[in-house]
Amino acid sequence: MDAPGGLGFAWAHVRNATAAFLAVDDPTSESLFLAADCLDLEGLFTELGVALEYVDEGLDAAGSLSRASVLLEEIRPVVPLAVWAAMESLRARAAR
Numbered sequence: 001m002d003a004p005g006g007l008g009f010a011w012a013h014v015r016n017a018t019a020a021f022l023a024v025d026d027p028t029s030e031s032l033f034l035a036a037d038c039l040d041l042e043g044l045f046t047e048l049g050v051a052l053e054y055v056d057e058g059l060d061a062a063g064s065l066s067r068a069s070v071l072l073e074e075i076r077p078v079v080p081l082a083v084w085a086a087m088e089s090l091r092a093r094a095a096r
Contacts, residue, residue: 006071007079008053010087011045013068014038015052017094020061034061034094041086048080065091 021035045052059067069087072079 006053006075007045007048007050007083009055010068010071011042011050012053012055013059013064013071014041014045016055016057016059017061017064017068018042019057020064024061034090037090037093041083041090044080044083044086048083062094065094
């Protein structure tokens with residue numbers, strides 16, 4: 001399953017955010033919790049049968065999540081509610 005412009009590209013940005021969160025040296029471990037939330041979101045893409053695309057890792061975690069959100073907004077009518085809700089919740093937590 002994929003939509004024009006792509007759920008697969010949004011997933012790729014979420015995957016890049018996961019890697020970026022895991023690379024952060026965070027004594028509070030909040031970045032690990034955010035990485036776990038990213039993995040949960042990746043699981044939703046997998047369950048939907050989305051084909052993963054690949055994008056360069058040119059952004060930090062927040063930038064990758066922001067880009068994923070923009071991509072989902074562009075195809076909003078075909079984005080499952082669970083993906084949309086998880087994405088916006090994750091972005092809100094990452095912005096703190």
